[in-house]
Amino acid sequence: MIKGVLFDWGGVLHDDNGPIAGAASCLQQLSSQNIPWRIISNTTSKPPQYLLDKLDDMGVQADATQILTPITASQFWLRQQARRNPVEPIALFVADSARSSFQALSLLAPQAEKGARTVIIGDLxxxxxxxxxxxxxxxxxxQPTPHFIALGATRYWQAADGLRIDVGPIAAALEYxxxxxPITLGKPSPAFFALALAQLGVSKEHVLIVGDDIESDIHGAQQCGLQTALVRTGKFQATDLQKPPAPDVVLDSVADLSDWLDAAH
Amino acid sequence: MIKGVLFDWGGVLHDDNGPIAGAASCLQQLSSQNIPWRIISNTTSKPPQYLLDKLDDMGVQADATQILTPITASQFWLRQQARRNPVEPIALFVADSARSSFQALSLLAPQAEKGARTVIIGDLxxxxxxxxxxxxxxxxxxQPTPHFIALGATRYWQAADGLRIDVGPIAAALEYxxxxxPITLGKPSPAFFALALAQLGVSKEHVLIVGDDIESDIHGAQQCGLQTALVRTGKFQATDLQKPPAPDVVLDSVADLSDWLDAAH
Structure with a gap:
């Protein structure tokens, strides 16, 4: 019995050409059935509002609490932690586009070399x-040892002129x-999935994740005990199914999700 | 039966105040007994000639083949490897003080982004x-995947204004x-000890290492099957002996080595 759904964004609900066919009606149908859903994405270059605007263009009503990225996850984690331990001031190593998301928090001065209770490493x-x-x-x-958060574990990305390192290698250097x-907040980190489950308010055995990335979305979520649906859109490749473990279901696209959920019930 | 000896330099043979008392006569006695010895040091900021000059000041005759640092080890490793695989051109990420040691090799242009057969990471x-x-x-x-050499695994060093990362974290970032x-050439890497043994030409069970660093010198060498002598000079602390494994012998200083070797024979 599926009582909550986590969606990857890129390649599942949306791609470079616009919304994936059937994505809007899928989300609307879940909402009408009172099945809560969240979008869980590794992007740190776009603020949550960017995804909300795209959803609005698709005719889907959503609010900021339904978008979970490493940045929103870190803020949720900080609020949780702050009940037990001081988390401020926070030393932020993130791009300017991400910095505004943290403006409500007490931040360490940009060049300060002491006094942080939390150190957050992003893609600087x-x-x-x-x-x-x-x-x-x-x-x-x-001392005291600050909290250490990495906004994802991505190794690199392909720029026009070649590979560029992302947050993962810098976090690895600082861990060494x-x-x-570090507490890694980004798929496939268990801490990230745990926060998504906490936000969804549904226990893991009743949660389905829908993704196009066999490693980060599917295998990562399986490690955390979620049910998994792999879609044949986005970065899906036939070879993704050649080595176990297999997802619970493979769908041509997110458009087939509602029918599958109805049949499964 | 000890047939060859490896010495750490700093804190064992020499410290900031000059030579350790008895160091010169210890080395001279080994040479007179035809027991080969090498100095095995993690420094990459000083060229081997610096240590040779210091030894000369102490009245000890030595040549460059008797000094093994990550830099000299990398050159020995490259010569070994070149018999089987191309190792040039070499992309060097080292300080200027280390760069001159590689001038006999074919180096990649400083800004080139392709074509390296070996990538050497130092303390840039x-x-x-x-x-x-x-x-x-x-x-x-x-492609083809180049050789990847890290000139040591040191995490950081203490500068006047605070900690500064050394080669280890950058190598960890690039590995991630x-x-x-990477092939790590520096204590306590097994590849580094293996090169030292190859240069000494003595099989490991007959080799003694003399060091002041319980982790890097003693435990590292034990992992490689060498015999070990910890000296109570340099960075030695009484707490070094609180957790196993213990060195084969603990000496007040290198001055006691000859007597111990004579007694052991």
Whole structure:
């Protein structure tokens, strides 16, 4: 019995050409059946409002609590944690586009090298240099040991001129240097899926994730005990099904989800 | 039966105040007994000639083949490897002070992003930025996969203004990003000890390492099957002996080595 659904965004609900056919009616039908859903995406370059605007264009009403990215997840995590431990001031190593999402929190001064209760590492891109990596290390190695959050574990991305490192390698460097393991908020991290489940308010055995990425969406969610649907859109490749474990269901696209849910019930 | 000896340099043979008392006569006595010895040090900021000059000041005759650092080890490793596989051109990410040691080899142009058969990562310090890390990643992810050498695994060092990352974290970032595990040449890497044994020409069970660092010198060498002597000079602390495994012998200083060797024979 599926009581809540997590959707990947890119390649599942939307791609470079616009919405995936049937995506809007799928979301609308879930809402009309009072089945809660969330969008769970690894993007840190777009604020949640960007996805809300796209949904609005599709005729889907949603609010910011329905979008879970490493950035929104980190804010949810900080609120949870703040009930037990101080989390501020926060040292932010993120791109300017992500910085505004944290403006309600008490942030450490941009060049400060001490006093952080939380260190958040994102994709600083050109901003990463020897001085900034050292600053993150110095903040992490002070007492009391601050919380250490990595906004994802992505290894690199393909720019026009070649590969560029993403947040994962910098988090790996700082983990190696400091000896402190980061809490990774981004698929396929268990901490990220756990936050999505907490936001959904449904226990894991009743939650389905719908994704196009066999590793990050499907295998990652299986590790956390979720049910899984792989769609044949986006980055799906036939070879994705060649090695176990298989998803619970493979759908041609998100358009087939409602029928499958009805049949499964 | 000890047939060859490896010495750590700093804190064992020499410290900030000059030579450790008895160090010169210890080395001279080994030479007179035809027991080969090598100095095995993790420094990459000083060329081997620096240590040779210091030894000369101490009245000890030595040549460059007796100094094994990550830099000299990488050159020995490259010569070994070149018999089977092309190793040039080499992409060097090292400080200027180390660059001259590689001048006999065919080096990739400083900004080139393809064509390396070997990528060598050292302590580039201020030279590390987003562009240089991306360049290393791009070189590592081309076909054929280049050799990947890290000149040590040190996490950081203490500068006047705080901690600064060393080669280890950058190597960890590039390993995470590329999926390629580097060959680490520096204590306590097994590949580094293996090169030291090959240079010494003595089988491991007959080799003694003399060091002041319980982790890097003693435990690292034990993993490789060497005999081990911990000296109570340099960075030695009484707490070093609180957890196993213990070294084969603990000496007040290198000055006691000859007597111990004579007694052991």
């Amino acid at each position: 891109a050109e901003g990463w240099n020897y001085q900034q990596i050292n600053r993150a290390l110095r903040l992490l190695t002070q 240097a400091s000896g402190i393991k | 310090a201020e030279g590390w930025n987003y562009q240089q890390i991306n360049r290393a990643l791009r070189l590592l992810t081309q 990003a590329s999926g390629i595990k």
